Amino acid sequence: MITLTVNGVPRSFDGDPTMPLLWYLRDELALTGTKYGCGVAQCGACTVHLGGEPARACQLPMSALESAEIVTIEGLHPEGEHPLQLAWREIDVPQCGFCQPGQIMQAAGLLKHTPKPGDQDIDTAMNGHICRCGTYPRIRAAIKAAAGERA
């Protein structure tokens, strides 16, 4: 039996310990904001926070998550109004929207350590995420806008 918290709620799991967190979140907890895009940590669509840091849920087997604290896009902000979420709306970043929860979770991790990121910081932090619609220029702009709002 593995116990962990997800978005502040205690949970326990006694299924296949090799199951990645991604499928636990999606199939067992119905937290479907965390997306499956590649399964091999190449696209970033499944990014959540593990102990406050961005992590790829497709690469985290449940067996490694005893006592882990997980936050998903659904738990990033109680009203869904994290500065990044507000900036994303203000700048109308998403096109199809599928990758955006992962992008936002990654960007939240960036701002935590680098409150005023420059282009280089953003490129480095976000390069592991794919947006096939090509919203990268607006993601850059939204991260900068959110950073400004925090100042």
Added chain:
Amino acid sequence: MNTNDFLPWARRAAARRAAAKAPATGAGPLSELPRRAFLKLAGLGGLVIAVGPGGSRRVEAAEGASAWEPHVYVGVASDGTVTITCHRSEMGQGIRTTMPMIIADEMEADWSRCRVEQAVGDKKYGSQNTDGSTSIRDFLPAYREAGATVRALMEDAAAKQWGVSASEVFARQHEVVHRASGRTLGFGALVASARSLPMPPPARLRIKEPAERRWQGKRMPSIDLVPVTTGTAVFGADVRLPGMKVAVIARPPVWGATIVSVDESAALKVPGVERIVRIPPAALPGAYLPLGGVAVIARNTWAALRGRDALKINWDAGANGAHESGAYRASLETSIRSPGAPGRSSGDAAKALAAAGKTVVAEYHVPYLSHAQMEPLTALARFAEGRLEAWAPTQSPYDARATIAEYLGLDEAKVTVHVTLLGGGFGRKSKPDYICEAAFLSKEIGAPVRVQWSREDDLRNSYYHSVSAHHLEAALGEGGKVGAWLHRSAYPSISATFAKDALPTPDELSNGASDVPWDVPDMSIEVCPAPAHTRIGWYRSVNAIHHGFAIGSFVDELAHTAGMDPADFLLQLIGPDRSVDLYKNGLVGASETYYGAPWAEHPLETARVRGVVESVRRRSGWGAPLPRGRGRGIAVHRSFLAYVAVVAEVEVLADGTVLLPRATVAVDTGFVVNPDRATSQMEGAMVMAMSNTLHSAITFADGRVQQSNYGDYEVARMRAAPHAVDVEIIQSEGKSGGIGEPGVPPAGAAIANAIFAATGVRVRELPVGKQLAGWQNRAT
């Protein structure tokens, strides 16, 4: 059967003909879900308006069956809530915002009191196939009419209530105002009375003048921003049903491969795996039907994935088992070195080339591409009591419905296809093979089934963008004057996915090759044979991708050979302003329509070509010096009835990595309803063109796709992406063209031309990949 019937523009033309034949009045059968919702609304005293090809009408609660096929609905409840049914699929282009904003604008609704409902697949909507960049260009007049009809009814109802003439009242933001007294009545309060009024005659309908528009032509925030940014938006794999199983399928590794033997024992031992089910393969070419294979049915996705990996299957590769990209490329190159079937012919290009003092020849190669949309294919289906209900991210719910019905042998009326948000589509989700898989499996096992494709499945079992080869040849005269133009194009055709052994036809060249705007007297634009060895399908911009790349690159080569500035050369090649109906001027074997529209409605207007080129030249800093390793490239292309010019500014790093710090785009596509979404489509087109041009290729060996995931099918990422995309939308009241696709074709060539300017290396085969390694040490 004409194999061209399956090309997107031809399919649209067929839908248009069918719509034109439909009677202008009468009520059509409504499909279950919106029907239920709307009849409920009508039953509660709401006003529901349907607008179709034959005009508007009211939907009555007791409506019976007839042939009329409305394609968009507006409902107003007695509390004033407006419901607009979006019959087109949302895949990032913004149609769920753009379509309702037109209707709400014309009806003078309060935007905050409008809600959008997604339509299920039903023929009555006309074409729901969200491809070909058609939503606005096909439906703008109908949406406007829908809004104007509701507005007229509201005004008439208020006028009647006040006992005044309709000319004394006007609708304004969810209420009707009496001009003289200032009295008002809200839309909700007017519903009961509006329901009893006769439908306004067409002459009574007034579409807003440009100055009266509130939202059309202005920025409108997208309606799904909150769910998308909070993770609550519902994409294909996010729908759940009680008792749902998950299926992952082992599909044939080669197009047409068949199963020799299967060892299921290890798969059945995986915890959570419940059953193994064979899906029979469709006979080639298979069209929209599943490839067949072995499905692992499990309690959850992980178990299904593990179970599938544990299957041991021996395949007989079949006739396509020898398909190999290197040999196939050589065969395409042989094909383009002999004359093909002309799609456009004027003068005598062969003779002019033979007689020319100076000719330039170049050949280009573009590989297969896959959509690699972020959401891998997925679909949920439930078969119960003889009915099939599916939920899927589909671009074409009606095609899905019809195909499922045929596949399972059900009456179409017993099949319902719900449309979720699409995590990208780019043409892949026009084909319902993956939805048919879920339908088949649910019927087989008697439980709801979600089929989940892995990323690897998605890349290896796609409907690929055609691989192609191009031979271009031009006679270059005094002052850079092009006297003759020969273009031969060879690529396996989409038609081959639908009709066995079909080859590309001259008409297909109108997707970006035979419709070039050049002022050249002797032209021959030819298509050369190329057999298909895999499923070929639509991918954003379709053949205009490789045509745009080859043509735009060749023009740049000609400019440099002539020693001219590429922008000046381009403008000279476009020549004097003229409007040309290509159908009557040089096309050979062309179908009656161009991107599904009558040719005469969309003549080639070279002033618009010149306009977009001049715009990007003016705004991009064109001509200002840049250091070695940086360069600008220009290209213009017309596709999907839109004119787009691009100046790409690249930076090539020492290791050959290409960055695109800046792109300048101008688009002239007639009236643009939602400029911010149009701008975002251009931004996205630059990034997709980077992927197509710099990174992506699907290759085959032993008939199998060699790529598996984003590690070996690379796409553009943040680091290389533009810091500035400066888009000018040349707004006009002209007929709307497309917006989703036409940005990609010129961008590819502009990037390649910029690479030449930066490094002196001419790119003639895509992707650029590692071709630029060591560029600094090469002689230029």
